[in-house]
Amino acid sequence: MKANAITPSGDPSAAVHPHEDESALIEMLEKAEQEHGYIPREISEEVARLLEVKLERLRRIQGKLDTTIRRDVQQHVERWRNEEGNLIMILHAIQNQHGYVPREVAMELSRELGVKLARIYEVITFYHYFKLQPPGAHNVTVCNGTACYLKGSGDLINELRTQLGITEGQTTPDRQIHFETVRCIGCCGMAPAVVIDGKTCGHVKTSDIAGHIEALKARKETAA
Numbered sequence: 001m002k003a004n005a006i007t008p009s010g011d012p013s014a015a016v017h018p019h020e021d022e023s024a025l026i027e028m029l030e031k032a033e034q035e036h037g038y039i040p041r042e043i044s045e046e047v048a049r050l051l052e053v054k055l056e057r058l059r060r061i062q063g064k065l066d067t068t069i070r071r072d073v074q075q076h077v078e079r080w081r082n083e084e085g086n087l088i089m090i091l092h093a094i095q096n097q098h099g100y101v102p103r104e105v106a107m108e109l110s111r112e113l114g115v116k117l118a119r120i121y122e123v124i125t126f127y128h129y130f131k132l133q134p135p136g137a138h139n140v141t142v143c144n145g146t147a148c149y150l151k152g153s154g155d156l157i158n159e160l161r162t163q164l165g166i167t168e169g170q171t172t173p174d175r176q177i178h179f180e181t182v183r184c185i186g187c188c189g190m191a192p193a194v195v196i197d198g199k200t201c202g203h204v205k206t207s208d209i210a211g212h213i214e215a216l217k218a219r220k221e222t223a224a
């Protein structure tokens, strides 16, 4: 499942990046100060105007976003309203849609279903299946079931933590590699086993990890 950034148009490239705009404005102010020794009034007025335009745009986008989230959540709730255990079914539908359960969607679900947000997070965190962060472009899953554990899955997990700079359940900051652990995947004869983008690798050694990560990074470079 690929993560879908929540944008009003559904197009991830339409996501807003306020920090980029802020940096450009700050740069403009710093440049003016360096040049003149102070910030001329026409420049500060121009910056204020740009900020107002930006704020207005953000308000409009947020409004559309709220409407989209509300509509989607209402559809899910309507579909499962009278079913027993509907919270889990709705969370499945949300995760299928986004690849994870975004916080703003969980908040809307809490309102729509009349269930406390804390209860929703209780369910999300109880079931390993649900994710709170968007998944990475690639997935590395280490089996930590009994057979794999006895064959050294702990060392593989430590190596991945070191190599990726993240821990289980996290995604690298560039959102390329998501790393997690699971209980037995049913390939105990191949222990210790690691699943990389759906492909099961058996008898994995600590020294293999770097090569697997390099291969994933190379795929990223090819895709870029």
Ligand code: FES
Binding pocket: 143, 144, 145, 146, 147, 148, 149, 183, 184, 185, 186, 187, 188, 189, 191, 192, 193
């Ligand atoms: S314990 Fe890892 S595959 Fe069974």
